[in-house]
Amino acid sequence: MNFLFKSISNFQFPYTLDQSPVLSTPLWEATNGTKKADSTPVTVFTYCKQKDNAIIDALTSNAVHNAKILKLPGLVRVLDVIDSDPANIYVVTERVHPLDVEGLSIDALSLGVFQISETLNLLHGQAKVILGTLCPGTIFTNKRGEWCLFGLELCSKMADPNHLNQYSASYSELVKGSGLDIEPSAAAQVDSILLARLIKQFYQRVPSEWNTLVSGLSQGRITIPQFCTRVESTKPFNSTLISIYEELKELQIKDPQGKVVVMSDLQRQILEDASVLKNATKGFVDGLLIPEFAQCISTIISTQKTQPMSTGFASIVPFVATIFELTCTKNPISDDESTFNKYVKPLIFENFKISDRQLRFLLLVYFPSYIPRLTNNDVVERIFPPFVQGLADTDSTIRIQTLKRVPDIISMITERQLNNDLLRHLAKTQMDPNEDIRTWTILVISKLSKKLSQSSNRSGILSTAFTKSLKDPAVKPRLAALYGLEDSLDLFDVQTIANKVLTVIGPGLLDKNAQVRSKARSLFKVYLSKLENEADQIPTDHAEDVELNFQADIADDNDDLAKGFLENLRISPQPLSITPTDGNTTQNIENTADSWNDSVIDEWDAEDDWSNNSEEPSKGNAPLVTKMNSTKSKVVQSISGNKRSNTKTAFGKTLTTKVKVNKSWNDDLNDDEWDDSWAEANDTKTSSKVNAGKMKKSNTESFSSASIKKPSTTNDVFEQLADEIEEDDWGNDW
Structure with a gap:
């Protein structure tokens, strides 16, 4: 029957738990899970009911009772308490993680101690209770990177510390060696003593300004409120990190415009020295700082849409720059993919649609850092269409920055976008008035040349682009074209090199600039060497060798031929007669x-014989x-x-005579430009001769x-x- 009840209870349990707990103690186990209704991440603390053990039962009952009634900042936020199961009690809280101080900076440790001190101050000052279990094992961090406390087994009212005094020694003995170790002490000074011990554990060397205060805490001479008041002006508690946290903590009570003012101050502090966020507690940047900046940007954008003429809100550019500085640098402070996908990626997509040059320039500056974290589909559909329009921007800075970022997305766009849209814009930037833009255009073409498919007439595109740049009046584009030809050596086959590439490099040999001539000369030798190596591999057929002596043929005497021709002219044709x-x-x-x-x-x-010799035609012969x-x-x-x-x-x-026309070997050369010039010369010299020849032929x-x-x-x-x-x-x- 008990098994059946457990099965039904487990079936109705509204949370899905992981297989293994994240932390186990003699009193409870902490297991991460999610709420079935909305997939909210939670942490479930499971207490085992032990009716036969009065000490454990008393400690568990006290912890569950205080978890229900104490709702103070700094304590792990309790969402639900399920005690209907006869074997276990479940305390469901927000998703928290056990504290890990390894790798944290001094400022991060100071912020953590500040948060714990503030929580103890609230417990003592407002709730009038004593915690009694403070140790590293009872400190957790939430998604916002805040240090919060759990473990209310010894929590007692300051006016009635009987529970603490009764079970303190038993608790210490029960949790010994489990990470929840404490030193039993008098009820009035227990939290002060445990805080002093905690500070000594966290700091390898206690700050000099705190030596006296920590000593007073450990001896029970200074209370928690007194300690908080005295350390408030010390250097460890006046760090930039603590200042940022205090402003963010009060942000929820401000109106939208007040939030923008606060976030403006924060972004200035962060941009002045972003290193203060390095090695902060996990979740402080990802779960607290970035979401607040994203919310602030969303507020400004929505206000600008609803109130276009409003001037009360600042530009979003500084806030976007702050988020990029935190997430999209070579060594980002936050490299969490879930944070990037949730906050940064939508921000990038929306800002590319905004026609603001400062914003577009900012997006281009951080482009190489965030573009690899996007999918190909994101780039093709959301990034490339507005991105490529920057090549046609009227501002030269935007055009050149866009050009410099083209190689970063070549491998992610489609072949159609590469061969049609991108090349069409590059053809225009190659004629840009700005020399640097023309130079970068040919460099970009060199970079993307390996991505062009052979079916898209790659050799023709490259040779045309390099030829145009070699004719550029500025030296830098010409040198860039030679650099591109050198980088594209493996992309040309020997036929293309012989027919096109060498004719492209050739004019550079006569360039006015010595640097261009030198580069063209060395490059010409490289391409020519490739041709010669290929020619050496062609098999030779000696059967086709022809012995010729053109010089002798030119000098040959044609006297015999001339004499024969003149002899034929003396022959007169016989007259024709009928x-x-x-x-x-x-x-x-x-x-x-x-x-x-x-x-x-x-x-x-006139012949009389025909009529005389012929018989007189009769009437019957008239038709004949x-x-x-x-x-x-x-x-x-x-x-x-x-x-x-x-x-x-x-x-x-009628008999039609057909004339057979034999095609000449050089008919295919008629499209040569030389053919027209030579034809014009022949027409002017021979037109009269042709006409005269026709007249003479018809008369003779x-x-x-x-x-x-x-x-x-x-x-x-x-x-x-x-x-x-x-x-x-x-x-x-x-």
């Missing part, structure tokens, strides 16, 4: 096609004569048209043909005429 069938008449052919056509037709009309005359007319028209056409025409049939060409004999019939006449037309070569000439 011989009739009777052999009596020889007629010279005119040089032109039109005269030839007319003479042939006239001769046919008409057909012959019509056909004759078409033939004459076709012959006359041949001088303007590239076709051969015979008896109404003759129509060669065999003698046309008189046909015996009309059909034979036209067939023979068609054959003569087909043998005409005009179509080919034209």
Whole structure:
């Protein structure tokens, strides 16, 4: 039955506990856990009920009772007490951690002693109770880095210390060797004696100003309130850390504008000497200082949105600078990832949207420190779009600072953002009026060159960028271009080096600046050496070797060729003639096609033998004569048209002559710039010669043909005429 009750009770337990406790004592165990309802982090102190042990039962009952009624600053804040379980009592508190003073600075120890003294002063002055269990084992730290007290087993009223006097010795014997050790003493002086002992344990050497006071505490001659009053003016209690804590402690009672004033004072103190926060108690910076600054920034931003014309609030720039100084430096005071994700990351995202140059400059200054702590998705979606706009800012300082931060995000952005957005802005900054911006542009291109994919025409982009910078009127961009070429040696293949890169470096060899010439010369040798090494690996085919002597060919005498050409000019062509069938008449052919056509037709009309020898056509043959005359007319028209056409025409049939065009080896070189200049020169010199040649050719060409004999019939006449037309070569000439 008891097992069943425990199971039901455990099932209804509203907290989830870790498997192992963080601290165990003979009286209680401290275990971290979370609340099931809202995942609030808590620490659960479990007391075991021991009815058979009257001492433990009395101590447990006293501790639980005081935990319920004492609600003072400096004590571990109790959230809930569960005593319904017959075996255990659970005291649920805020999440706390056992005190660890290892590595704490002197200022941090002084702040801790100050907080413990203030708590004891409240217990003695306001609650009128005695703690009686003060020791390092009963001191915990909360999420705000405050030292707070737990362990109320001996807590008694100052007016009635019977419980303390009765169980002090038993308690000391029970917890001996567990970290809760105390020295039994008289009720009135127990807290003073235990505080003096605590100070001696924390300080390797007690501050000289405290020697007398600590001695009085240990002897019970000085009370806790007296000690707090006297040490208030000493140096250990006047540190910057204690001053910051006191102002933050009173921040909750101030209005929004008053909070901004207090935080402004704090940020000035921190920026003057941020080292005071080094080695502070864990949680002081992450859980107290940074959240308050973040809340202050949020208050200012919301006020500026609702009241744009309000001048009562300060700028957020100093507060953002303070947070960055605490979290985003090379050696940050706070490197807790949960704090960064909860407070700093949203602050970065929101501030990149604000069009404030001071704020943007601040974001760029700390950019290398916080960008590695962001995810790629954060950079792609939340950082890069507003970041890249800084390259187009009208202020040159913002442009150059943005340029310097580009290499930090190259590996985190997408290929599209790199090849499209970023390169487009870099192309503009390369023409910036500021010399340093142009220099940094080419340096940035050199840095991101390894990230460019070959499919995005990497070699073309780099060669164009370096060529443009080598033509820069300032020396620094030219040297930066040579540096980029040197850094990008492995990115170019030998074909690109031969066709593009060497032509890029070449002009630098004739630069006016000696430093540029020297750098270009050494770089040219490096690239040329890479080409030569590659050329040595190419296999040689000696079968393709050709023996040539161009000098001898140029000096060769062409007299024989000239004599042969002149000899051919002396040969006169035989005149062409058309011989009739009777052999009596020889007629010279005119040089032109039109005269030839007319003479042939006239001769046919003048022949008497054709009409005498032919029989008189009968009426039935009239259509034949008409057909012959019509056909004759078409033939004459076709012959006359041949001088303007590239076709051969015979008896109404058109024959098209196709001319085959052979491609020259140098047709692909026509897009060279030299081709245009050379063509212009040839056009001016040869245009008149070409026209003259055409005229001369048309005047000297003759129509060669065999003698046309008189046909015996009309059909034979036209067939023979068609054959003569087909043998005409005009179509080919034209």
